[in-house]
Amino acid sequence: MHSMKERDVVSWTSLITAYSRIGQEENALVSASVLFRGMRCRDVISWSTIIGGYSQGGFAEEGFEYFSWMRRSGTKPTDFALASLLSVSGNLAVLEQGRQVHALALYLGLEQIPTIRSALINMYSKCGSIVEASKVFEETERGADIVALTAMINGYAEHGRSKEAIDLFEKSLNVGCRPDAVSFISVLTACSHSGQLGLGFHYFNLMQEKYNMSPAKEHYGCMVDLLCRAGRLCEAERMIDEMPCEKDDVVWTTLLRACTAKRDVEVGRRAAERILEVEPTSSTALVTLANIYSSSGKWKEAAIVRKSMKSKGVIKEPGWSSVLIKDRVSAFASGGRSHPQSEDIYSVLELLVPVAEPLRYGCEMKRDSESIQIL
DNA sequence: ATAGGGTTAG
Numbered sequence: 001m002h003s004m005k006e007r008d009v010v011s012w013t014s015l016i017t018a019y020s021r022i023g024q025e026e027n028a029l030v031s032a033s034v035l036f037r038g039m040r041c042r043d044v045i046s047w048s049t050i051i052g053g054y055s056q057g058g059f060a061e062e063g064f065e066y067f068s069w070m071r072r073s074g075t076k077p078t079d080f081a082l083a084s085l086l087s088v089s090g091n092l093a094v095l096e097q098g099r100q101v102h103a104l105a106l107y108l109g110l111e112q113i114p115t116i117r118s119a120l121i122n123m124y125s126k127c128g129s130i131v132e133a134s135k136v137f138e139e140t141e142r143g144a145d146i147v148a149l150t151a152m153i154n155g156y157a158e159h160g161r162s163k164e165a166i167d168l169f170e171k172s173l174n175v176g177c178r179p180d181a182v183s184f185i186s187v188l189t190a191c192s193h194s195g196q197l198g199l200g201f202h203y204f205n206l207m208q209e210k211y212n213m214s215p216a217k218e219h220y221g222c223m224v225d226l227l228c229r230a231g232r233l234c235e236a237e238r239m240i241d242e243m244p245c246e247k248d249d250v251v252w253t254t255l256l257r258a259c260t261a262k263r264d265v266e267v268g269r270r271a272a273e274r275i276l277e278v279e280p281t282s283s284t285a286l287v288t289l290a291n292i293y294s295s296s297g298k299w300k301e302a303a304i305v306r307k308s309m310k311s312k313g314v315i316k317e318p319g320w321s322s323v324l325i326k327d328r329v330s331a332f333a334s335g336g337r338s339h340p341q342s343e344d345i346y347s348v349l350e351l352l353v354p355v356a357e358p359l360r361y362g363c364e365m366k367r368d369s370e371s372i373q374i375l
Numbered sequence: 376a377t378a379g380g381g382t383t384a385g
Contacts, residue, residue, distance in 0.1 A: 118380055152380090
C-alpha cells in the first residue's frame with residue numbers, strides 16, 4: 001500500500017515533468033520550479049526531474065544549483081541527474097564543470113552506466129576534447145551501445161575527422177550493431193563534412209533498403225547539405241520538393257545559405273519565399289536573401305529587402321558566446337547584451353565538489369581517491 | 376513519476 005505521502009510525490013513529480021516539457025521555455029520552468037519548491041517531501045526522482053528540466057532547456061546554472069541543493073539535502077544522486085548535467089555541460093561547452101561531474105560519477109561508481117558513458121563522450125567532444133571523448137569510448141567495459149557509438153561518430157565528424165567517423169560506423173555494422181535513425185544522421189553528417197556525395201547516397205539508400213527505415217526530415221536535411229556543398233543547388237531544391245515529410249525552415253535555410261556562397265539568386269529567392277510563406281518575419285530568411293542580392297551585385301533588390309525588414313520591424317537577434325574569465329563564465333552578445341543563462345556557473349560548482357587541486361582525468365580522479373572530497 | 380547520442384552556418 002502506498003501512503004498518502006508517496007502518492008503525493010509521484011503526482012507532483014508528474015506535474016513538474018509536464019511543465020518542463022511544455023516548451024522548456026523559462027516561464028514553464030519557473031512554474032515547474034514553483035511546484036518543486038512547494039513539495040512537502042521530495043525523493044530522488046523529483047530532484048532528477050527538476051534538474052533534467054533545466055538542463056534540457058539549456059539552463060546550466062539552474063541545473064547545477066538544484067543539484068547542489070539536492071546534495072545538501074542528503075539525497076544521493078543517481079545516473080539520471082548526472083547524465084542531464086553532463087549533457088548541458090556539453091551543450092554549453094563548459095569543460096571544467098563537465099569534468100567535475102565526471103569526477104562525481106567515478107566517486108559514486110556510476111561511470112560505467114550506459115547513459116553516463118554516452119553523455120561523457122558527448123560532453124568531452126562538445127567541449128573540444130576529442131582525445132578524452134575517445135578515451136571514454138575505449139574504456140567502455142561492456143562495449144559501446146548505439147547511443148555511445150553515435151556520440152563518438154558525431155564527435156569525429158564535428159572535429160573534422162570524417163574518415164574515422166565513417167570507419168567507426170562501418171565497424172559497428174560489421175559487428176552486427178543495428179544502426180538507428182540518429183546514427184544515420186551522424187554518418188550522413190560525416191559524409192557531408194567531407195564532401196562525399198556518393199557515399200552519402202549509399203547510406204541514404206542503405207537505411208531504406210537494408211534497414212527498412214524511412215528517412216526523416218533530418219536525413220533529407222543532410223542530403224540537401226551534401227548536394228549544396230557539391231554545388232548542385234537545383235538537385236538540392238528538387239530533393240526538398242520531393243521530401244515526403246515536413247519541410248521545415250531548417251532544410252530551406254540550408255539551401256538558402258548555399259545560394260549565398262554560390263550566388264544563385266533564382267534558387268535563393270525561391271528558398272527564401274518558402275520560408276517567408278510560413279514565417280513572414282523570419283530574420284534569417286530576410287537577412288540571407290539580402291546577402292544573396294548584394295553578393296551578386298543586385299544592390300537595388302538588397303535595399304528593398306532591407307527596407308521591408310525595417311517596415312516589418314524585423315530585428316536580427318544578436319548571436320552570443322560564453323567566455324571564461326578568471327573562473328567566471330560570462331556571456332557576451334554581439335549586440336552588447338549579456339545572456340542571463342550562463343553567468344556564474346562556476347561559483348555554483350564550487351559548492352558542488354570542492355577539490356584540493358585541479359582534477360585531471362585519469363590522475364586524481366580515481367574512485368577512492370582522497371583528493372575528491374564530497375560535501 | 377526521472378536520464379544519454381540529432382543535420383544547417385558566416
